[in-house]
Structure formats: C-alpha cells, structure tokens
Amino acid sequence: MNNTHFINVRRDLHQIPELGFEEFKTQEYLLTYIKNLPQQFLEIDTWKTGIFVKVVGIAPTRIVGYRADIDGLPMEEETDLAFKSQHKGNMHGCGHDFHMSIALGVLTFFASNQPKETLLFIFQPAEEGPGGAKPMLESEYLRRNRPDMMIALHIAPEYPVGTVATREGLLFANTSELFIDFLGKGGHAAYPHTANDMVVAASHFVTQLQSIVARNVNPLDSAVVTIGKITGGTKQNIIAERARVEGTIRTLSMSSMEEIKGRISALVRGIEVAFDCKLSIDFGSNYCQVYNNEEVTKSFMNFVQNRANSELIECREAMTGEDFGYFLEEIPGFMFWLGVDSEFGLHSGSLNPNEEAIPFAIELLIDYLKSYNLT
Numbered sequence: 001m002n003n004t005h006f007i008n009v010r011r012d013l014h015q016i017p018e019l020g021f022e023e024f025k026t027q028e029y030l031l032t033y034i035k036n037l038p039q040q041f042l043e044i045d046t047w048k049t050g051i052f053v054k055v056v057g058i059a060p061t062r063i064v065g066y067r068a069d070i071d072g073l074p075m076e077e078e079t080d081l082a083f084k085s086q087h088k089g090n091m092h093g094c095g096h097d098f099h100m101s102i103a104l105g106v107l108t109f110f111a112s113n114q115p116k117e118t119l120l121f122i123f124q125p126a127e128e129g130p131g132g133a134k135p136m137l138e139s140e141y142l143r144r145n146r147p148d149m150m151i152a153l154h155i156a157p158e159y160p161v162g163t164v165a166t167r168e169g170l171l172f173a174n175t176s177e178l179f180i181d182f183l184g185k186g187g188h189a190a191y192p193h194t195a196n197d198m199v200v201a202a203s204h205f206v207t208q209l210q211s212i213v214a215r216n217v218n219p220l221d222s223a224v225v226t227i228g229k230i231t232g233g234t235k236q237n238i239i240a241e242r243a244r245v246e247g248t249i250r251t252l253s254m255s256s257m258e259e260i261k262g263r264i265s266a267l268v269r270g271i272e273v274a275f276d277c278k279l280s281i282d283f284g285s286n287y288c289q290v291y292n293n294e295e296v297t298k299s300f301m302n303f304v305q306n307r308a309n310s311e312l313i314e315c316r317e318a319m320t321g322e323d324f325g326y327f328l329e330e331i332p333g334f335m336f337w338l339g340v341d342s343e344f345g346l347h348s349g350s351l352n353p354n355e356e357a358i359p360f361a362i363e364l365l366i367d368y369l370k371s372y373n374l375t
C-alpha cells in the first residue's frame with residue numbers, strides 16, 4: 001500500500017477527536033483498520049480505550065515498543081478544512097491524529113513483512129490528561145509483555161517536513177496540573193461591602209502567581225506557570241461567590257517543582273486571609289520528565305543523519321510535557337520531534353500540519369526498525 005493512503009486515515013481520525021479515556025470511536029476506527037490487516041503475525045488486545053498490537057517476530061530476542069497517543073483536546077477547531085472536527089468543542093490540536101496514522105502505517109508494513117524481533121504497537125489514551133501511560137504500564141498486559149526499548153514521536157509545527165529533532169537526555173519537562181477553587185460570599189453588585197468577591201480574589205491570585213517564576217525560581221533552572229482557564233460568577237451584576245483557576249506548572253528539575261508547589265500553597269493561604277475566603281488546591285495529574293536514553297538516542301540520531309532525504313536537528317529541551325516520560329523512566333528509548341511545518345502551533349485552533357510528514361515518518365520509522373536488525 002502506498003504510504004500516502006495514511007493521509008486519508010489521518011483525515012478520518014481528525015474528524016472524530018475524543019477526550020482522554022473517552023476515545024470510543026477512535027478505538028473502534030483503529031480496531032477496524034487493524035483487523036483488516038493480514039493477521040498471521042498479529043496479536044491484538046485492548047486496555048480501556050487503548051490498544052496493544054503485537055507483531056510476533058521470526059526469531060525474537062526482545063520486544064521493541066512503539067507508542068502513539070490517541071486523545072484530542074477540548075478546544076474549538078478554527079480551520080476551514082473539508083475534514084475538520086465533527087465533534088464540536090474537541091480538536092486534534094496536538095497532532096495525535098498524525099501520531100496514530102503514522103503508527104498504523106508502520107504497523108501495516110510489518111503486518112506483511114514479519115520482523116525478526118517482536119514489535120509492540122501501543123495506542124495509548126489520555127496523554128493530554130489525566131494520563132494513560134502510567135496506568136497502562138501498570139496493566140497486566142504490559143507487566144507480561146514489557147518492551148525492551150520504546151520509541152515515540154511528537155509533531156513539531158516549527159520544523160520543516162523531512163526534519164527530525166531530538167537530543168540525548170532531557171527532552172521534555174516535568175509537569176503538574178493546577179486547579180484552585182475559590183469560595184467567598186456572593187451578593188448584589190451594588191453592595192460590595194457585604195460580600196467577598198471571588199473574581200477579585202482570583203484576579204489577585206493570578207497576578208501574584210507571576211512572581212513565582214520571576215522571583216523564586218533560580219533563573220538558571222527553567223520553569224513555567226501558566227493559567228489557561230479562569231471561570232467565576234454567574235451574571236454581570238452579581239458578585240461572584242465562586243471562581244476557579246486552572247493551569248499547569250512545568251519545570252526541568254523536581255526540586256523546582258516542589259518549590260513552586262510550596263510557593264503556590266503559600267500564596268493561596270495569603271489570598272484566604274486577604275479576601276476572607278476559602279481556597280482549595282488540587283495539583284491534578286503529574287507527568288515525569290521525558291528523558292531520552294543516551295545510547296539508543298545517539299544511534300537513532302546517527303541513523304537520521306546518514307539517511308538520504310532526512311535532516312537531523314539537535315534541539316534544546318522544551319517545556320512541553322508528555323506522559324511517555326513514564327515509559328522512558330523504566331524502559332530505554334527515545335522520543336523525537338517530527339517536523340510538520342505549520343504556521344500555527346500546538347494547541348492552536350488553526351493548527352494545520354503538512355500531511356507530507358506522514359509518509360515521510362512512516363518510511364523513516366520502517367527504515368530505522370529494519371536497520372535495527374529487526375528483519
């Protein structure tokens with residue numbers, strides 16, 4: 001099959017983005033596709049909305065794992081594409097439609113070309129939250145079928161098609177979600193002295209948060225605190241009894257993560273005193289850093305550098321997060337950025353990656369896995 005076929009697969013998947021652990025139609029689409037492949041080397045299992053597909057090797061001495069995440073984001077698509085999201089309010093705004101179609105392309109090749117080593121394709125739910133990698137790793141299936149090596153990619157809008165960017169060691173940050181609920185006293189807009197306004201309290205809190213990275217974190221140790229969502233109140237002339245801020249913390253070291261969480265807790269106590277209200281903090285789900293094993297990453301980087309028609313970029317670490325970090329905490333492997341050349345970035349409603357990157361990535365990965373003495 002021509003690898004441009006997977007552009008159509010991507011377009012199908014792009015229309016049905018679903019949130020973490022709700023990827024029912026996505027799972028059904030993937031399973032239908034996989035069950036139509038030649039089955040003689042395949043073993044298919046499911047885990048929640050995820051899927052494991054084993055391609056049993058001819059003379060296996062190890063399992064090589066390839067992971068693709070499958071969930072979408074709760075955001076409105078702003079493109080005019082003919083194949084735009086049909087699930088209003090959800091979008092594949094982080095490229096997981098690319099990740100899945102590339103994985104299907106590589107799987108399709110090996111389903112008809114039995115590898116020497118066993119390959120395990122892992123279609124993982126809930127990367128954007130609350131995190132599927134950790135519970136999947138703890139599943140009975142992955143305890144019995146532990147890969148000896150793991151590979152994954154993530155699309156990179158800022159790089160051209162034909163490029164691969166990665167580095168040995170630290171690639172992505174530690175992350176922690178952040179949810180804070182404010183409870184004060186509502187009232188009539190004309191009587192502020194009888195109420196405790198949670199819109200004002202939340203606004204002060206968000207402003208104070210900005211001082212943490214600027215004044216508490218060692219400038220040589222990068223960190224990010226972003227509030228992506230604020231909600232509060234019910235009507236323009238009612239003082240808000242409740243507000244909620246939602247955000248994320250990113251650090252390159254665990255000590256900075258702990259320090260930032262400590263500072264946030266202190267600011268929360270201060271807001272409670274200053275505004276005579278109650279706040280509750282929930283640090284949500286936490287992902288460990290993505291750390292590329294030096295040896296296998298180096299061999300992959302050499303492979304890309306020496307391959308015709310592909311360009312290697314040795315990139316800096318990024319403040320993005322990825323629960324693939326949990327795989328790499330236990331299993332040697334690597335993640336890389338795949339150039340997709342989009343004017344609009346990840347998590348933008350206008351993200352429009354160049355689909356030529358799909359056949360490029362499928363061929364690159366097939367070549368790499370072949371060179372890895374798999375066939």
Ligand SMILES: CC(=O)N[C@@H](CCC[C@H](N)C(=O)O)C(=O)O
Pocket residue numbers: 094127128129154175176177247248249285287319320321322323346
């Ligand atoms: C590659 C990417 O964009 N990953 C997400 C991971 C989200 C982690 C977690 N749910 C959080 O928001 O902290 C990212 O936002 O970096």
